[in-house]
Amino acid sequence: MPKKITIQFTLNQKEISLEVAADRRAVDVLREDLDLTGTKIGCGEGDCGACTIIIDGKTVNSCLVLAPQLDGRDVVTIEGLGNYDRLDALQQAFLDEGAVQCGFCTPGMLLSAKVLLDENPTPSRDDIMQSISGNLCRCTGYVKIANAIERAAKMKAGQ
């Protein structure tokens, strides 16, 4: 059996330490070991973005990150974006603008949008489309998603 490695990282603002096998993917550790199933698997090859998480402020496909590589990192998953008592502006905007249909791409979309707004609070429509260009959606045609990100940017600016 693969040798287990102890990794420590920050996950949704909490310090966490666990043992992982050398060949585990970050997405499997999140979904299976930590039961954070908001991170989805759509392809397993970095082509769809459903497994998008944020590592050190940047979006990555967690199906292409080896779990040991999480060591020492700051990781944010959809479960860290907001909760029932306090939605992130992006989440509220996704509700208000009708940006959710089947919802399978939604967590990844939200995290890509979060990084965009963190880096650029006043994005253009093109910036928005660029930021979610690694997240496939088959339901919405992306229009309402982009509208929601625009609205969230305005909400955040008004805060």
Added chain:
Amino acid sequence: MAELSVVGKSVIRKDALDKVLGRTRYSADLKMPGMLHAKVLRSTVPHARVIRVDTARAEALPGVHAVLTAKDVPGPNGHGIIFKDEPVLVSDKIRKIGDPLAVVAAETEAIAAEAIKRIEVEMEELPGVFDPVEAMQDDSPKIHGDSNILALRKILRGHPDEVFARAEIVVEGEYQTQMQEHSYIEPEAGIAYLDEDVVVIKASTQNTHFDCREIARNLALPQSRVRMVQAPTGGGFGGKLDVSVQIHLGLLALKTRRPVKLVYTREESFIASSKRHPCRIRYRTAADRNGKLLAVDVQVVGDTGAYSSYGPAPITRLAVHAAGPYEVPNARIYAYTVYTNNPTAGAMRGFGVPQISFAYEQQMDRIAEKAGISPLEVRLRNSLRRGSVTVTGQVLDIEGSLGDTLIPAYETLLSARKNEALPDHIKKGVGLACMYYGVGNTGQPNPAGAFLDLMEDGSAHLMVGAADIGQGSNTILAQIAAEELGLDFQDIKVISADTGVTPDGGATSASRQTYISGNATLEAARSVKTVLLKEAALWQDVPVERLLLKEKCLYVDQKPSGVTVQQLVARCRGKGVMTIGHGWYNPSTVPLDDETGQGIPYEVYSFGSQAVEIAVDTQTGEIEVLRVTAAHDVGQAVNPLHVEGQIEGGTLMGIGYGLYEEMKKNNGSIQTPSFATYLIPTALDVPPIDSIIVEEKVDTGPFGAKGLGETSLVPPASAIANALWHATGIRLHSLPLTPEKVLRALESQKEWPDGNIAAEEDTV
């Protein structure tokens, strides 16, 4: 009609909050104590006789709990939406790559995968047939039985031969369309477990009641001992109408008596699931000198692959819609559904109509050209309208005409056009395409039911069989129930697609749930309302006709009475009267005649028109869609934001279909089994899409609503093809409209500048 309170409002979807928080548990997210993991052994050859499947080495692997083959299927070992021709596990004959030969349940996915590798299959390969026209020949290898022609749908009306012989304008074309993949982002998945003597299966699906029948029959159990529950479903678009994981899971759970989970990989999803039929279409149109259509003569061969799935149904729908939304008094339409050893083609959003639209809409432009009228005019001149007779002989009782969607689409596009200087190699063009689409199954009974339980506090359970696959039916149906009962939308909890609880809702397909489950919901709500108002009439001593339920209160003569719905329920309960109701609805249709195809296939039709502007790079052949204006008649928009979402999503899927989506295959083997090779549009590929909602209410629909789930996918590819002609003078006859084909056609245009341009794609 009284002003609507909930219907027509863009309320927030019921399921959206959990989805934005990442809390929604899709099938792959479900876990149970003691859960095993399943894998499927699939054929890697397209056609073979199976001699022996040896599972001994797999069974010997530690951690393996069950290895099942055909002999372990207690029932008839066959499933399928129309014909039961697809084996649960292949016993004797492999008919396509991806056919399941064995299933394994093991402690971990890795062990299950290793076990699959240890199964030995001895077989004798057979010659395959991969071209549907070849498959129709007598001497071709046979997939099932002694003919590969699964179905022929004929529609005959009037005297087409006579008309063609003397028509002033005749336009003829051959068209070819490709195999499209649904590409829902959630791969098929599910979990099964035993609950006392009931096998419970939760899976990603579009039709639980169909699944339940198929599982029960193959497990040889009564339907009451199989409970099929729809897990939150990450898109379907027709591809989750077929059985995927369900029966395999049921077998394994029954065998191991432990929970079992099966999750497809993306590649497995692409290989195993049904697709959009590739079609070859020969199309002749006759018109008078003014461009008024006189006759069509259409021959279609649809490659349905190895199993029937929904197969003949999309091809029948294709035939019924073959003349487009136009008046055509004479028609001969022959549409064949043919077996091959290719991946199965079944249902996909649009259900045959996008294919035939690619032909009839280009024919319309060519007729306009010959008649010397505009593409707009030829469509308006031929539009179906009240009293028009369709090619199946149905006399339409509709409001308005195509102009109601076509003119706004066209004018919106024109007003958005920019007049800018372009480099010489960029050519812009505008194209139009129109469609109509019958709501519900074609000339078949397809009822849906609903139960409604209004509880003491004025909140209600609405139980419907309709599967919400992301399109939002749970929200729409709650809006309909809330409107009818004057309840708060938030107070209606929808329980959907669970055969243990809900009545059959039929498939989430054919753009039917808003209309059919909507009517069933309305009926259920009405029966509860009748109980309440009867009691209210007694109590208030006012005739029922003067009563109304609104804002959770009783209204008398349009004014609040001070009596709440809650009080009314209490009074009913106090007398032992239950406030429960049920409803069902089946659109009235007349089956199509076998020989002539005459009949009434649908109760109601949705109309739509799109206009596109494109820019063609004549050096690279690339087409860029600059803008789409999409006007769709939805009767009553129950939730306008949802309507726009459907229009935008369907339009982009249609653009993908038009420009690059293509499941390439070689001798039955999919060459594009990943999202890196099968390309769907990304956010950077979205042009501005103007959704224009047109509301021609229908008397038979809930609050006037009709279906719209599929309509917006139909026109884009056709409109782009017409815009390509407008921009460059070339006409492509095969989808997708790739840069390679465009450039080749532009080259031939240079060689024969005066000729009637026929690219090599012209001959199919």
Added chain:
Amino acid sequence: MNAYQYVKPPQLTEALRLMRENPDCHLLAGGTDLLVRMKLGRLQPGLLLDVSQLPELRTIREEAGLLRIGAAVTHTEICRAEAISRLAPALAGAASQVGSPQIRNRGTIGGNVGNASPAGDTLPALLAYGAVVELARYDGRRRRPLKEFFQGPGRTVLEEGELITGFSLAIRPAGQAAAFEKMGKRKALSISVVNAAVLIEMEAGAVVKARIALGAVAATVRRMTAAEHHLKGTDLSDGAIAQAAQLVSDAVNPIDDVRSEAAYRKQIAGVLTRRALETCRRQLNDQRE
């Protein structure tokens, strides 16, 4: 089942020692290619050697007339590095068109080159800049012109135990321009149907240096020497550009695959070359003004 091991050495010397001791090791940086191969079962289990944080591989430096880019610099970092935008903008342009934001955030330039895909987007740009690839092994270091690095799809001159530490590019003098062009089937997450990078240096109105590199048109990314020779001494007129584009189109030897067709690629190779050359000419004109 053999097992994977994972190790992240802190220093290059340690990494090189581990490579020497573990012939079955796989270099891991961004993982955007390696984890796909693992998933598809195309990798033999072995030591996963994480080089993504080796300090020497992470730096971008200007020194002694050279721009040095470490092998583990990500595509996003290349797009955003001021020095690269200033000194090698066509490389930044190429990196910005790799995959998706998520892929660019992980994938590294060393990985892109080491994979030696015929369609890799940063490869033609590096070739156009005349990049030298810097290699290290436990027993020494060497430098090779990148144009001699690729031997076939996925095959390079890398020897056992050797890794790419970085790339050095001669710093752009005045009178130089470069451009990258890509054609994909859609606008993001797209593997190139054809890609092209061009670098031109002019003195006194005449081309003194021309480098043209094309991808996805042969077994490896390739320089187009006939077209380069043709351009030398010309004034980069329309005629000279058209002729060079034709020479490129004639020289390439593409294949049919799921993404496109050989004949089409041949034609597009010429179109992209012409467009890249026209962009260079425009840049040079702008520089003069």
